[in-house]
Amino acid sequence: MAEDIQVVEVSKAFLIKHNKADSLKSKVIGFFHKRYRERREILWALKGITFTVSCGEAFGLVGRNGSGKSTLLKIIAGIYQPTSGSVKTPGNARMGAMIELGAGFHPELTGRENIFLGASMHGLDRKEIEGIYEPVVAFSELDSFMDTPVKNYSSGMYARLGFALAVNLNPDVLLIDEVLSVGDEAFQRKCIDQIDRFQAEGKTILFVSHSADAVKRICARVCVLDHGVPVFVGQSDEGLDRYRALLAL
């Protein structure tokens, strides 16, 4: 298990399609009319990112909106493929990607049904899910709402259930994308405490945020991104200074 996450020279290009021709009709029209033809523009969301997160380390990714943080996290999670470069993740580790809390919940299903659906989505079998069910309910503090469809939940409750599920999937590597901005203050503290506990247990954490305080609290090292380019990789204090300088620009 003592393996690192290695991000080597990762670049990611997105094709921006103006007049996106995603139907056959627009393809045919584009063939005859230049004006309606699909114009393609390449946007480099990430350029040459290299860093290593060692096992058990908490590593931060900071940058402004649209700087490529989330894209990088999705590449590490295996959702996107890098255009060039490579990402090496520990082969047998459970990756827990918290990219959006409760992403797989169905509004019509009850809290209980959603826990089972959401947990199975990450490859757990029924026994494992039954094992984590009680801890999820306890963490979310939503005991009396388990038979209510989640469409009737408030957004805070929804996020709580999502976070409770995500932490109980018992991942070895946590990829956290800006999810602490939800819920009330008490619950936020609970989340931070949980992350501290994960750190104490020696889990690897990749933390994406544009909140300098949260990053400083959790991460020893950071990578600062600006327009997809890594402007700094190293100690948090120095990195956050660079980040603040970027913001001031």
Add this chain to the structure above:
Amino acid sequence: MHLLYRYREFIRNLVLKDLKLKYRDSVLGFLWSLMNPLLLILVYGFVFGHLFRGGLSDLPYFLMVGILPWNFFAQSLMMATGSILDNGNLIRKVALPMEVFPIATVLFNLAQYVLALLVFFPMALLFFKVSVAWSWILFVPILALHILFTVGVCLMASTATVFYRDVRHFVEILLMLLFWLTPVVYDIRAAAAPLRSALYMNPLSYFILSYQEVLYYNAYLSLSRLGTIIALTACSLAVGCLLFVKCKKRFAEEV
């Protein structure tokens, strides 16, 4: 493959979710799933039995044997076509084997198909003096091949829809045409020569004919017929899987 096995609980939950949501809060529940084939059988039974006077005895039973598997195929394809696109929200946020979505829709429709069989077959035995024959055993391998064939087609259609949104509309219209180009509501031997050659160009015809042979005519499958549906299934699965695996890396960006 092993990923699909690991995610079997997810597939099961997806199918259960669809079944649950479909019937939640409705009074008649799953009976609604039987209405569609029942109505089709009654309407076509009336049209072909009384208006055209086709040559088949126990026409409703003949219709049942064709319409139920047709519905399974058509509804699976319709649902699976948008299955990747409709789950885009999930695909963009969770790393999971995306094959589960078209496969779950096929299994969902399989559940309805089996349910309909369980209700309609006893009725047929009761009302139409259908006699049980050993050839019925062959229904099992035909069904298995039919399921795999459908999975292959659904993989292709769900992939294509991600890149060309109009595939959905195309499939809808194609299915309407295909219904008449498959010997579902009439006997292939009653079809005129040009139509018959068109029927033999349609891969689905061979599956429907196989069902009819073993369930309606109580005959065994010829080796060539069996070989044909095995070959069709292999082709469909191979093309479907290859296409899907080749394109799925781009799904998260395109949906």
